[in-house]
Amino acid sequence: MTIRLGGPLVGALVGLAAAALGAVFLTGGFDPVTLAVAAGSVVVAAVVAVVSGRSMTPPQAPVEAPPAFPSGPGAPSGPIPVQQLGEPARAAQAIADRTVLVETCIWMRDRATSPALAQHLDGTFARVGVSLVDATGQRFDPAVHEAGATVAASSPAEDGIIARTETPGYSDRGRLLRHPIVTVYRGQVRA
Numbered sequence: 001m002t003i004r005l006g007g008p009l010v011g012a013l014v015g016l017a018a019a020a021l022g023a024v025f026l027t028g029g030f031d032p033v034t035l036a037v038a039a040g041s042v043v044v045a046a047v048v049a050v051v052s053g054r055s056m057t058p059p060q061a062p063v064e065a066p067p068a069f070p071s072g073p074g075a076p077s078g079p080i081p082v083q084q085l086g087e088p089a090r091a092a093q094a095i096a097d098r099t100v101l102v103e104t105c106i107w108m109r110d111r112a113t114s115p116a117l118a119q120h121l122d123g124t125f126a127r128v129g130v131s132l133v134d135a136t137g138q139r140f141d142p143a144v145h146e147a148g149a150t151v152a153a154s155s156p157a158e159d160g161i162i163a164r165t166e167t168p169g170y171s172d173r174g175r176l177l178r179h180p181i182v183t184v185y186r187g188q189v190r191a
Helices: 007-026 032-052 082-111 115-128
Strands: 130-133 146-153 162-167 169-172 175-178 181-188
Touching: 082 115, 082 130, 082 175, 115 130, 130 175, 146 162
Parallel strands: 146 181
Antiparallel strands: 130 169, 162 181, 169 175
């Protein structure tokens, strides 16, 4: 069995892993926490590469296009040219690769102990349209928020308002990827 690694997804993950390993050397010495974060990103890159079955081999030389098929009445029927079949499949694969990459980066952001790595991931999210969802101060909506806890409200106006966001959510170009986990004010404290 041959495991083939590569593609834009794996290239991005390997680059991220290399950046994390570079952070180990930039800290000025051996730091077990930074090394653990760097090793974790290398493991994530390897697992995603194996699971996605990408190839690290250079792309094959393009195959010559088959001759155009005659069309019209009386033209022989035949197979659909490969070029016509490839575009939707490549687009679907690119979307799937992007989804896996964004989910993996969110996973890494949740576990990042290095402020520099967290800041780099946040900047990258902003450039590709992924935004952090902090719901503090909003009215609780179970379709958009996940209640993690409740606290007593100090006034009736606070009832149902989100006191704080425990775990931020993420949205990708307006599509909610992960609901924020929040603490909600409930009821009123009686004096």
